[in-house]
Amino acid sequence: MNPFLHPRWIFFSTVLPQLTLFIIYYNAFQVFGMQLDEKTISIWYIYGFSFLGIIIAQTAYAAYSTYHSKPVNGVWSVATVAIYLFLLLSYYLQAKNLVPRSVPDWIQGVTDVQSFMGMFIFPAILHAIIVAVVHFTDKKLDKANTRYHFWAVLAIPLSIYLSINLLVPFLNKAFSYKFSEFAMTILMSVVIISALFWLFRVVYLAYLNNKFPYLHKILEVLFIGAFPLLGLLLSAELDNPLGNFQSYWFFSFAVLAAIILIIPSSNLKSYKTRFIHFLLKAFVFPYTMYFLIVFMPFTPLSVILVIVGVGLLMLTPLILFLIHSQQLYQDYDYLTKKYSSTLLFTSFLIAVAIIPLAFSLNTYYDRIQLHKGLDYLYSSDYNENKNTPNPNSISATLHHIENFKIRRNRDWFNFDNNAIPLLDSFYKWLVLDNMTLSESKINLLNNVFVGENMPKSEKTWRIWNQNINQNRNFETGKGDNTVKIDSTKITSVFDPTQNAWRTQVDLVLHNAKNGFGRREYATFFDLPEGAFISNYYLYVGEEKVEALLAEKKTALWVYRQIVNTRKDPGILYYNDKGKIGFRVFPFIRNEYRKTGFEILHAEPFELQLDDYTTVFLGNENDVNYININLSSNMNAAPNCVNVEENSGIEGIKTLKTSNPNYISESELQDLKTITRKPYYHFVLDNSKYGGIGKEKYIERIENFVSNNPLQNSLESKYTVVDFEVNELRKNWKDDYLNKTNKGGFFLEKAIKRIWLENYLENLTIETSQKSTQPIIVVVSDELEDGVWTGSLHEWKKYVPEGFEFYELASNNRIMLQNFEHFKMLGEPVDKIAIKKVKQITKNEKTYFLPISTKNGITLPITEFEKKEEITSADIENFEKLPKYSQALALQNLNETMALYPTQAEKRWLEQVQKSFTARILTPVTTFMVLETEVQRKALLKKQEEVLSGKRLLDLTDARRSSEPSLWIFMAIFGILFLIKYRKI
Template structure:
């Protein structure tokens, strides 16, 4: 116990928590400070300077005692209580002056108001240990029975006071602060005598001491197990997860084993004692976990004892920390005669890392499994033959764990304190995995049929209540960059009877990009910020939820941009605008209205990027190109999953019948056997045999098979064109798609000069559909052999690109090589064209993964032009901008395949602590 008097304890238990508290609140204030009043900022500074001053004094005292090889005086503990308790009480009482109610919750970390209680309770507990240790003279056995009786008498006397004396206090006006002082004093005295009595028992080392064995049984075995059962609702559904989700079997196992090791009397044999030391050290990290978790609830223990009678269970982790910590110190003293003290301390620290190491290793394994699955679905080359096989059992376990960690109800019981944030930090990079993606992974690899709703990009909401009144343009030719910059100004009116949102759809021609935007907010023009798309979308949703002023502009399809402005009050008129960067006069479409921008004659020659990777072919040049027809290659996609094995003979019959009816040459037919992976074979008897005997793996990942066909066709100019035909194994309902489809397939299909059409054959009809809207049937009885003309752009000796046979300009990718580290000039049209080429190359080579994605986002920031990975935003205040930058940093540091989500799931915040609302309720009651 006297080791609590070591001055190093001040550095660990006081300096570090205080520094962490200052860092956490400093990070929060960096975001919300623009929303705070001058009074709130001054209040923050007062509390901050007070905590800094107290911490400097404590740290200086610790350094002095370390240099003089002295111990901590008991007055340090008293001083800590005298300064930290009023500081903490005042902070909690004035928290709504520090952070007013009008500061949006989404800008702050979860449970940020309880950071002070969580972290300052550590130096307060240390101060209590110092006072208790100083009150026990060296070598004294103490009087544990007397101390425990005094401790027990305090809640008993408080109960009698509440029941007997309090009702007769009518008309007596006592100051609220007197009650506060009395309450704090009672709690401190209660804990002092309780800890002193427990410490006095723990100092008795005789294994035959009855008090010692009873104490170990209660503190190490009975209290922890009963506490877990109560918290998890096993005993009469009392706790029901009040302190978090602690129902995993591992908590019970470790609690039982650790309790048995503590109850096990210390041996006098050095080898046996060393084994006991190792086992106790391993379990001590478990004890330390619950010590930190329950420490803030110590002031409530006396209330819980009075009200419930089970309040001692709140004290069990702290008492076990005290008992087992003293037991480990006794082990070290005994073993020091046989091993060096330094080696024993190192062994203690290593053993304490065993359980955290196991948990962290499990998390890293889960991250590896999840990253492999996400890479296969979103970041792998679909044309590779030997794709990495995913461990289905491990993936199912990971997805179950992620789903169980979700906070659906917003209460503490949905999380395992500290462990859930740690899991999210390692596995999910502090972000989340959307329910839609989880359902896709289950359908792809496990073969589950999910009813999770899909927010498909081709479903685009419209709002007719907000009317677009006028559109004006302002064009200016930038001679330095030899390009046009045109502002499109919008005036909008809400004709509805309630607050509403303006949604506009903008179709941009090839070679035109949005390079700026503005929104009028409260009579001032707010310029746009170019941000990462997922972070911008998340921030926009949070702001809209609290009815503030944002706008967002982002791609929702190839050359298709969506502009949203919110909010519009009834009959309100608002103004917004965006800038278009273009090389020649072009026509854009805004909500089905054509708008011509730019002046002068059209370009008469193609424009090549400086690195030669991408070329812009204006319509005037394209009109002069020859029209050709490419030879068709028919790609038949069949269901190779085990769920449809019984339909394979029927599917083969449909294939053979279709080939006979359409006179298809077998040499022009390729069979793709689709499951979670895709096996491709040329059509012949061996292909039919391979299909019949194919061992299905997972679900029907149709999206990957389609991407495989398109990617192979677009990586280099070819005289053949792909015709994609989905051979359905069963009849489809209207609007139904077989298998799993992902978003963004139309972005990739934009490289097909014949268009993005594909066919679905169900044995009776052949439907023609489009990858930009695959649910919609374009033609019911379509012909798969109709020729499609295209334009040929060549250098006279070989084909450089095949282009769509229309009157619009085209962009062709000449090289997919993407040298890293390329810098892009701001609003330079040629660099914007090169950036467009990089995006198209990334679609053909998704195996670049997160690094390539970050390079593209960085390039968009440099060029200041909108790309499919970024979004323009206009925000109302600096706090919203700070929040956007913070969220963007999180997203850019994470796996590109993960999703942005709300802070309740992803942030590395404290565990749910809703029980700590009780002190606030006590404050409110005392005010009355």
């Protein structure tokens, strides 16, 4: 049986690609199908059932032929080409109707609906053409037959040229534009199919007959050696229009494959030598397959571009595949006389797998190193330096990821495409779980492990995004100042079942601007300790829409996409500094919009919503409502509330929680203050650049200690920092001098290690007189290079003296700094200040709290629960708690993850799931109002992808990449080639 007629090829060329296509479009329809009208839905059903029927029929035919060992029939090839050609043509005519403009681009991006139809259909058409060539070709090649084929092949570019120059103008004048376009589409499709048939036929006959051996060898040299190398060089010269193939690996494999394939197998008389040659051909076969797959969607374009010369180069991968496959089959057939089929096939698979396996292993190694780097940066144990990545691998991986962000130059005639087709997609899938890394994380990783900022290309989307989304910064960005709060309504009640206040904040927002353009309201506000957002709504038109509670990273990504399409989202979330971000979009001129949210809180407090609006939550003016709650619930839950006279307003009662772990504002004012015993803790720079002056640093420390003694101080401690953190003991000077400078200055890990160690030590003291506080002194000439990954709002209760520290600068200057903004200029001081703290004994334990605390505060955690995984029993027990107790449990979990980052990766999903269960906003979730059910489904689908991936990876911006029009692509490529040609 001819190898090209074996029915197994139907499974690979037809069934699998089209089954993939069917699944992609089925998933897309599941997301936005309900947004389509009845006519469009019926078209989807017609295409869906047609494709499903074809897949079933092709599978049945392939299975039947395989079972009976029958070759693929010639009639099948004709029917396949006709059916798929009809489907492709009808698809392109209906493409705009299948996915109307009403479906936003970002939703299509979520569902991968922009995937190329041709990528999944062309393999079946090409296989069918090859089958037709084998069936309908006279195997004898005489002089008349040769002339006949020559004129047939020559007629292909001639017919294309005449069609474009004569037929198109005639059709445009004689008929409507629609009919002209339809007729030309059919004509060009027929021409392309015919061209491929005759081209394959010529190649096939050349291999079947040896009447022209020199011509045969010349064609081999051209398509195996010259054309692939010429194509790679031309691609580089034209600025990679179809992908970046400039890696030396592509050129190396091109040369290696050419040498291996050009050597005639018939000259190798030894079976052993022929077997080795067979394995070498199998080894480079993935190179041939790769370029075949990459250029297969451009096959129709390559036929048309034959008229300008480059079409032949684009067809080279296909012809090379035919030559390569034929040689492998001939070698296999010859070697079966000596070796078993099992041995040959197994050896072939092993040889073929070497290159893909090597690439996959290298890529997987990058994944391991990147995940190690992220875990070390954000989730490592402060007391250990385990699992540090290879800095060289981290650097290479980050450069690779950064290349993904490089956009095409916006010059019309420069189509620089930095992506490596398929391989980059595989890399993103394996290393990044189809996500990405933010610019800040890339820079932080490079700073920690390499010791310098990540070089940035001028072609990245970063600058472009900053320019068009300057108000879309979810950490600090403010909205348009024309949109303000017009009015507020505050409804506060004490809920004994929750043992907390419930306050509904209703707002009316107004855009006072009279001009055109859509505006956004955005603000950030602080919630005190013990206050949590438990609901959110936004009016969309006249309908009140309750918010969906979603994973934060997904929700912020979706909000950004929706805002870019000017729809109606509203969002509430925590930013990195622990503030609540509140955004509503869009507002047209003079528009009013109603929104609001609910807050659970421990006691009344004042809330500043923005620069213009302050409200009071927990106001007792609604006396009747409070008295009703008292009379109906006091007997049922007498321990839930305390009733006290409200000083200054006779006859009004104030309710507040009796939670044993909450310290009210009034209680804080009555606490005594103490001074904990101080000691110096020096942090020494050992990074690649900042640690080069070690002798100077030691001298500074000695002068500092002698000039700034601490009364009743403990022995000083010393910590040396590069990308690792190590505490030095008695011989700290010698140990420091012997340390090799490496990487960056990972200051955050060192400082948090000191804080956590001090907090845990003070938990075990017998009396407050033995409590201690570290006076942190950082010794570095490159303090601004100290790496800090996030904010410190979770640590405020655990560092009661505050985040201030001292920088020991050159000339023995002492600079007072703060870790919240230490990269700003510090303030020079003459002496060291010892701060006081508030002390409270509760639950038989002593706590130290910041003296600057104004509102109430929950007590720090003393027992840190460590879990490997969440169980159904955990969720069931959590569900039984009152809602306010659930909120406090979520807060404790968040603080546990901050103090013990190793728990963060394991318990992130637990925090998300429990947040959903309690419907309480947390730092890992977001309240979001969506306009349509389609948006909601798209968000949930994207959320599945995020929750199944790594927590520390980020999402890429969705940009639609619809399949380009064949004519537009041809015109651009032709113009581009002519411009480059004239320059030469």
